[in-house]
Amino acid sequence: MTRRRAQVLVVDDDRISRLMLTYRLELAGLETAMCDNGRQALKLLRQAPFDLVLLDILMPDMDGYSTLEVIKKDSRLRDTPIVMISSLGEMDSVVRCLELGAEDYMPKPLDALLLSTRVNAILLKAELRELRKEFQQVTNQLADAAAQAVHGRLPVEEIAELLNREDVGRLAQEILRLATATGIPPTRLS
16 A cells, blocks of 8 residues: 655745745655735635645734634634744743644744654654544444344444454454354345
């Protein structure tokens, strides 16, 4: 299975800073898009999913704080990890960003190694969250199949979907084997 490259949106009104960030991220093997204000960022985020957003705080039109607030209130966008970046080194700014839901805060100028390390850690954390959600769904599917088997029905199609999975395939086989051994008739989903 080929993994897709992570998509990172860089939002900064400073052109040089945007270019430097995207260059560093692309060197690290990530795909990037960029824009120079919060309104454009929201438009791009609503058009296509991004795995991470690097968001400057001080921007004209719509600053990073306002953009972060809108993202976190939007049910389609709220799970997107946001890393705030700024030349503001004040602790109040850091705390405000984290309280608004930012995943992290990085001061400018950004160190290339620190940027790469934090971005990779955040992307890994997000990937693990997604795997956990998927595993929970599959576990619930198996639990439902087992519950139906207890009540004398065997949802064959539901179990068949899970048989070839590495993580739960064996458990699905055992539910199927036990149900068949006890004479529970297979049922079709409709």
